[in-house]
Amino acid sequence: MQRTRSYAFLITLCASLALGYTFVPEPNASYSTIRIAGYVGFYNSAWFGYVTAIMTSIFLALIGFYLVNSGIKKDTETKVGQVVAATPISNFKYLIAKVFSNYMLLLTIIAVLIFMSMILFLLYNDGYSFGFFQFIKPHLFITVPAMFSISVLAVVFEVCFGKYSVLQNLAFFFLFTVLLVSTPQKESYFAFDVLGNKIVMAQIEDEVRDIIKSDERIAFNIGYVIPDKKETKKFEFDGMNFPKSFILSRIAWMLFGIALIGIISLVFHRFDRRERIRIKPSYQPNKKQIGANEIQLSNLPKPKVNYAIFSLFRTEFLLLFRKGKRWLWILNIIGMILLIVFPLTFSHQIVLPLLWFLQVHRLSDITTKETTHNVHYFTFTAFRPMRRLLVSQLAAAITLMLLLSVPLIIRLALTFNFTSVLAVIFGAVLLVVLAATLGILSNGKKLFEVFFFMLTYTNINGISHADYFGGFEHSSFYLILLLVLILSLTCITFLKRTYTLNK
Amino acid sequence: MQLDIQNISKRYSRNKFGLKDFSMQIETGILGLLGPNGAGKSTLLKMIATVTKPTNGIIALNQNNIAKDPNYMRKQLGFLPQDFGVYPNLNAFEFLEYMAAMKGIGGSDLKLRISQLLEGLNLIDAAKKPIGSYSGGMKQRVGIAQALLNNPKIVIFDEPTVGLDPEERVRFRNLISDLANDCIVILSSHIVSDIDTIADQVAIIKDGSLITHGGQEEIINLVKDKVYEVSIPKDELAAFKEKHIIVSTTRLKGELVVRYITENPLENSTNMQANLEDAYLYLTKTN
Numbered sequence: 001m002q003r004t005r006s007y008a009f010l011i012t013l014c015a016s017l018a019l020g021y022t023f024v025p026e027p028n029a030s031y032s033t034i035r036i037a038g039y040v041g042f043y044n045s046a047w048f049g050y051v052t053a054i055m056t057s058i059f060l061a062l063i064g065f066y067l068v069n070s071g072i073k074k075d076t077e078t079k080v081g082q083v084v085a086a087t088p089i090s091n092f093k094y095l096i097a098k099v100f101s102n103y104m105l106l107l108t109i110i111a112v113l114i115f116m117s118m119i120l121f122l123l124y125n126d127g128y129s130f131g132f133f134q135f136i137k138p139h140l141f142i143t144v145p146a147m148f149s150i151s152v153l154a155v156v157f158e159v160c161f162g163k164y165s166v167l168q169n170l171a172f173f174f175l176f177t178v179l180l181v182s183t184p185q186k187e188s189y190f191a192f193d194v195l196g197n198k199i200v201m202a203q204i205e206d207e208v209r210d211i212i213k214s215d216e217r218i219a220f221n222i223g224y225v226i227p228d229k230k231e232t233k234k235f236e237f238d239g240m241n242f243p244k245s246f247i248l249s250r251i252a253w254m255l256f257g258i259a260l261i262g263i264i265s266l267v268f269h270r271f272d273r274r275e276r277i278r279i280k281p282s283y284q285p286n287k288k289q290i291g292a293n294e295i296q297l298s299n300l301p302k303p304k305v306n307y308a309i310f311s312l313f314r315t316e317f318l319l320l321f322r323k324g325k326r327w328l329w330i331l332n333i334i335g336m337i338l339l340i341v342f343p344l345t346f347s348h349q350i351v352l353p354l355l356w357f358l359q360v361h362r363l364s365d366i367t368t369k370e371t372t373h374n375v376h377y378f379t380f381t382a383f384r385p386m387r388r389l390l391v392s393q394l395a396a397a398i399t400l401m402l403l404l405s406v407p408l409i410i411r412l413a414l415t416f417n418f419t420s421v422l423a424v425i426f427g428a429v430l431l432v433v434l435a436a437t438l439g440i441l442s443n444g445k446k447l448f449e450v451f452f453f454m455l456t457y458t459n460i461n462g463i464s465h466a467d468y469f470g471g472f473e474h475s476s477f478y479l480i481l482l483l484v485l486i487l488s489l490t491c492i493t494f495l496k497r498t499y500t501l502n503k
Numbered sequence: 504m505q506l507d508i509q510n511i512s513k514r515y516s517r518n519k520f521g522l523k524d525f526s527m528q529i530e531t532g533i534l535g536l537l538g539p540n541g542a543g544k545s546t547l548l549k550m551i552a553t554v555t556k557p558t559n560g561i562i563a564l565n566q567n568n569i570a571k572d573p574n575y576m577r578k579q580l581g582f583l584p585q586d587f588g589v590y591p592n593l594n595a596f597e598f599l600e601y602m603a604a605m606k607g608i609g610g611s612d613l614k615l616r617i618s619q620l621l622e623g624l625n626l627i628d629a630a631k632k633p634i635g636s637y638s639g640g641m642k643q644r645v646g647i648a649q650a651l652l653n654n655p656k657i658v659i660f661d662e663p664t665v666g667l668d669p670e671e672r673v674r675f676r677n678l679i680s681d682l683a684n685d686c687i688v689i690l691s692s693h694i695v696s697d698i699d700t701i702a703d704q705v706a707i708i709k710d711g712s713l714i715t716h717g718g719q720e721e722i723i724n725l726v727k728d729k730v731y732e733v734s735i736p737k738d739e740l741a742a743f744k745e746k747h748i749i750v751s752t753t754r755l756k757g758e759l760v761v762r763y764i765t766e767n768p769l770e771n772s773t774n775m776q777a778n779l780e781d782a783y784l785y786l787t788k789t790n
Binding site (some may be wrong): 311384 | 549552553554555556573574577578580582584586587588589590591592593597600601603604605606607608609610611613614615616620622623649651652653654661676677678679681682684740
């Protein structure tokens, strides 16, 4: 209930509607989402239902994890955890409640996506009538159980990795990639597919193979594919009957999730974690007698007016630098070394976005950390907070991103590829202002984190339309487009912050 | 220095007001702002500190409307909010330097000023340690230090003594008494003893409205000859409460010694010297 009342949830639902809108493309759209050797299905209930279910199981697994993976962290930050720890509730009950809370949130999003695809069916269908069961069946057997596993994983990762949010992100990214690329070789192996979509993909592939009379593996494109329109052919897909073993495997996965929570509850910290920063006995200030070190405020040196922003910039940079565990900087240094040693194209297309993605926890709250740390009363009453504080926050983050990219920038400059140098610089700036804009608009960091994750995922998969750092070939308008984006987002950031301050 | 608050209101919804048609004039010295929880103290202070704007009315510092020119106030403001946080990864020194930069101050003497403030607030030994490792009282003192950083001319302390031990409370009072000569200091609390030893003027607010504003003696005079003490059996307390305003009770040999406010004292009651707490309770219970 607490989550659904937040502004972030409203934004999530809006984003879900927008995402759902793209799952089954409009008949004349320039892209397709599921395409098998040039074939797409006729727009009937089954095709709508199965495509939406497959896309939801993939994208909501990816996004959903990041949406729900901070329930325990929030309880820690709000100190509710300490209250919970003092109640008789068992670790298992608390954690399973978190799982169900996550699950409810994800189910709500699924409901929104189904609703959206129903509307789209009414608009786009190829003259077929609406079959509710065909439409809903894939969701019941694919997305609904899959999201339970995601809800479990979110809690398990939070308990296992605790404060190490970067490790959480990396571990899930790795696990998700493995889940996505693994292809079951036998029918019985479909039971081991956590996301549950492989069985449908295999069925669709088989049907197309029958049409084209081929026994070879055929191209199964999933995601946002931009095909050659002339080659698109349609086939009739009427859904499939899920084998009993597969249905039982969904239940087994859910039971396994509950068992996993049972195991993990044995090691749950129950909000009794040792703080990273501890005062050693020697740090304790000495109790001095009243009057022993008393000062007269009127005798203190008078401060001088200094409106320069360097001090603000320095501290903002320090805050970014110190965010997270110090040893995580080893990963950054490794990333910078990889930018030097790998082939230039690989460094630019793969290493750079990954290295930048490692900074997600630093960037995601550059403009909302005041509220998170309850320092906003100070910052909002600062002298000219817009011109000085916001500017220094953005400048510090841009500096950090550029410093990380220095090896690549130098390499590109040495090859006289100054367009790419500019693209990297613009990319860093764009990322920072995007983080600021989404943070200020959503008043939180999740929206940017999810968006950045998607952006990185699409970039790693070589989708050039999502390239914001010049890793791929582009037209001469590319840099101008980046610049326009940067300026637009900067305007939104400043206007929204001004509005907030003037309230 | 003169702060004029003219008919300000803060409306949250159609019928919900944080503050309603509130007017007050504040001059140099220490003003103690008293009121029960939810009276509107913090709302008023946030509006004066330019954190939020009034729905109606004007707040003017030296005849400058601070809603229109918030930076005029911010340049000379020291503000300690009731509920504030810190960046745990910064040490006290770094945090105060950051706050100084936000306030637009610097110069070669800034470090010395910060050191002396930390010394005065008994934080110098821990000044280089991350604030995340500080106790609640230490964080509160960092908050007090940041409020005094820019040599403010108007200082707002919202519940400043929360988390401070008795010694630190005394130290705090001694520290800010020095400000009373040429600054406006507004000190909000619902603990009367925080106010009565230090405030030149006292304002009592309840339900978003000003009940009274004046010198301590003036306010105490409102309950003069109305404060009594009497011993009653324990089981009569509930009935007694319904008829009188009870200030305090003390157990004594199976009986209760009750300090109460009334215009019609019981027999055997002893007339007591009124204090600010009596006046505060009388005014908030009868208005």
